[in-house]
Amino acid sequence: MAEPMTTDFTPWSALAGGALIGLAAVLMMGLHGRIMGATGILGGLLRLGNPQDWALRAAIVAGMASGPLAFFLLSGNAAQISQPVSLAEIVLGGLIVGIGVSYGGGCTSGHGVCGIARLSRRSLVATACFMAAAITTVFVVRHVVGA
Structure with a gap:
């Protein structure tokens, strides 16, 4: 294991x-x-x-x-600074985040910090989606894949 x-x-x-x-x-x-x-x-x-x-x-x-x-x-x-993944994985992750930012209309700092402070409904939904994706990813990586 x-x-x-x-x-x-x-x-x-x-x-x-x-x-x-x-x-x-x-x-x-x-x-x-x-x-x-x-x-x-x-x-x-x-x-x-x-x-x-x-x-x-x-x-x-x-x-x-x-x-x-x-x-x-x-x-x-x-x-x-430790880098537990390859450069290719970092580039792939950056591309995936870039696509998500484009579709989500902003990033975690814009929605999570500023949007929630302004009580923006769109930012509340976007931040809930960011957090759900992060929780799911950590669960899958640690408990399903076993990394």
Whole structure:
């Protein structure tokens, strides 16, 4: 039998990360009147349009990507990242998520954080679907496939 999968969940770091995401969403809405949906921000960055809008999107993506560097500078330790799957599986997963984002009209940050806060029915349904799919996937991977 396969060895059970372990996770390194730490409630305090999860709480801090969630608080920072919430703060970013509030600041984005308060300062720019826009929803902090990561996929929409990235998608708009790939379309060259309004230079001010592009600069805001570029700054947000750069901020997201610089997280490991900030962690290193503050702690002196490199972030430990494990990759338990192949590059092909990561690419396939990214494509599946991209398709889901397109059909779902947004990503988990847009619907789950911002949409629910605005009491959007569409976001409530989308988030319920995200969570049901995540719960089902974990159950199948851990208990049916046995990984």
